Amino acid sequence: MQQWPNFFLIGAPKCGTTALAYYLSQHPQVLFSRPKEPHFFNDDFSYSIVESWKDYARSFSHGTGREMAVGEGSNGYLYSCRAVPNILNWVPEARFIVLLRDPVEASCSLYWYNIWEGMEDIKSFESAWHAQSARAEGRRLSRWNWKRENLQYGPMFTYSEQLDRLFNHAGRERVLVLLYDDLKEDTDAVYQQTLGFLGLEPIHLPSYERINASKKARWPVFQPILQRGLQWAGKTKRAMGWKRSLGLATRITTRHSKRPPLDPAFRAELAAYFREDVGRTGELIGRDLSGWARE
Template sequence: MKPNFFIVGAPKCGTTALAQYLSEHPQVFMADPKEPHFFADDLPGHHKAINQKDYLRLFSHAREQKIVGEASVWYLYSDSALKNIKCFNPQAKLLVMLRNPVELVYSMHSQHLYTRNEHEQDFAEAWFLSEKRRQGKAIISTAQDGHKVLQYDEIARLGEQLERLLKLFPRQQVMWIFFDDFKTKPVETYKQVMQFLAIEDLNRKSFPRINSNKRQKYPWLANFTERPPQWLVWPLQELKRRFNIQQRFNLLKPLRQINDVVENRPALSPEMTQIILQHYRDDILKLAQLTGRNLDHWLYDLEPQEKELIC
């Protein structure tokens, strides 16, 4: 079965929750694992399928579902993924989730710490390492595609990324959702997604929170669960490939649960907030223009003289 729907990003914008909600709809089949990243040639560390045959096997259990999709959060940021999707299925529908870049990059830093992509505990220090990461420096050995995904000063250029997408796909094949709407108006937002996908509205009312912020108590255990040794991974992959098993084994899930601590992130300093907003200011304005959405409230932390220029 060939997928006809892609949630392409951005990371930390609610993609995990939306993919889960859609997977529970009888007219939708969503790939598991959630993020195969097959079309992102420039992010090989994130691939969960090594060739098209393996990739299509992720959808082999789809039957009569109208929508067959997957969600890979770095497709929007990738230099190659959107072009590859266009070549693969030019009629595909694409959904983009958008968020204030300050919230996005700060949340992404926490996620990178959790998945052992990041070693710098202090977000401000990590932000200022972005240039070194572009050069392949200051990257922990367990990082996957660190030279790309650790560029906190680049990953949240959502205006630039959406503009690139809209040059490749017709507007009617693209939908975007703002994280604020998804969080505060989930029923209304989910209805809009169903309309976009042309599937039945089942009047869903319950939208439990998914993918809360977490950290891991024991680094040594996190290294094992997030980067399991090949002697454990390879036999399981071979078993799944040989018998066409699609569901995840989740053998490490109990260990993750033991090691996980759900907690709120501390507030970002006003100084750091202003640095990020000033850096992304022009891109926020571009995103506002592309989406027709007033995003002045994203810029509220800039100094008064800067706000006057924006307005």
Template sequence: MDDLNFLIVGAPKCGTTALAQYLGEHPDIYVTSPKEPHFFLCEKDRHRKITTLAHYRAILEKGHNCIVSGEASVWYLFSDHAREEIFRYNPFAKIIILVREPAEFVASLHAQLVFGGYEADPELERAWERERKRKAGIPANTIEEIPGWRTRYRELIRMREYAVRYVERFGDENVLILNYEALVADAGSVYRKTLEFLDIEDNGREDFPPVNVRKAHRSRVLGRLLHAANRQKIGSGLARRAKSALGVGSLGIVSAVKRFNIKTVPRRTIPERLRSEINGMADTGDHD
């Protein structure tokens, strides 16, 4: 299909949101909304925001006036199923992959998963030790079939190995691998390199503000309750009755509490022992 020209396939917490935003602000480039439809993941994965081909093509159609259209579903990188489905949809698609130092990747991803309610252990060291002890490998056809796969840090640090699989499938000329550290150091240079890869003219942009700062909950307990309410629709009947009685379309209470419970936090310092262990495991391919 020629309505999908490029994809930022991952990895999460590697600058994908920033790069997608920068690209989407170029007049000749369209990035889908939602940014992460995750349409090509296995149907068993409940995080797919777009689940039908008609809907997927509809969000791509909104970019018909642009030279290229793309999306940025960051979990595609690790999915064998997604890689093959993308190739089936457009074997000539341009693939963009961002990677970073494995230890920083794990720390950032862990913090995001704790914030999102997908990681039960708020302590990085304990969460890593739990996954480090887990038997390596993917005992499934594709990683999405494994419950809780987004917390499989030991497997996810193999991001460069997964990137090679995209190179092997789409060809070296159609895959661009970028480093998060380079994006942070000189976003303009990475932006222009990406434009060249997409065969899009440089629009002379010079301002690249930070995107997607790290967030945490002021109260972890309240955060867990809000996530549980959102997933299980706890209190939905009560909320409907309250809105009806008050004659309003939305109470806005939950949204207000969510906003109040969010704070920005600095990047945490990773103990050197832990950094060395994670990076060493990723560098040597020691996953047994």
């Protein structure tokens, strides 16, 4: 029996969506897509991962047919102007889950993720930050970059406009906004809150392992080629109907490491950029975010 999603974990990037998707996939009443991020509905983006309805259907073909909650986790949907309307045209009663994080920390994390994935060729976050306008116009792009939107480190994490758009399209009652800090500090409580939002029976996982820790390429010179190869291999695997990955290539090509701290002056620049939007975001979701975007 073919199943289709009724909930969407839509972002933001580097805010804990991969971890929450993994925890949800452990619930017996949940079917979560493979891959986690099909990026099928963001047709205003420069990229997609799953490109046809046939392949999108395959993303949910590993279920039993009895799951109550069927979801996917494309973390660019919140930033996309078209993804949510496209989803609602197809699933009018869809529910949406959003995770937000201090935008200074999230934007820095996205930069280092782009470095690891081989899509970022500017070797300092500060320089990459100042190249955003040129890149939005298609200039100063690495030949290996295939996610142009991921280089917009400021707009990606100015949340208030994105939330306004989401609330206007879906209504607040079908949107759950969570914070990365809460997920990190009390993972089980956030997990129970999410299960309740989806109408699922509460369960407590034996452990909540850390997912998507900071990564660094073992061989940076070859990382762009390796990542494009993995992208191609993933599409080939899905086309052939293979459903699982052991993650061996990622483990072989990746090591974990701490990121260098931000220069204080640059951190102050980032904090000033995000501060007004942080205030508006806090008002929208009814949370005190005064600890965010501090110098």
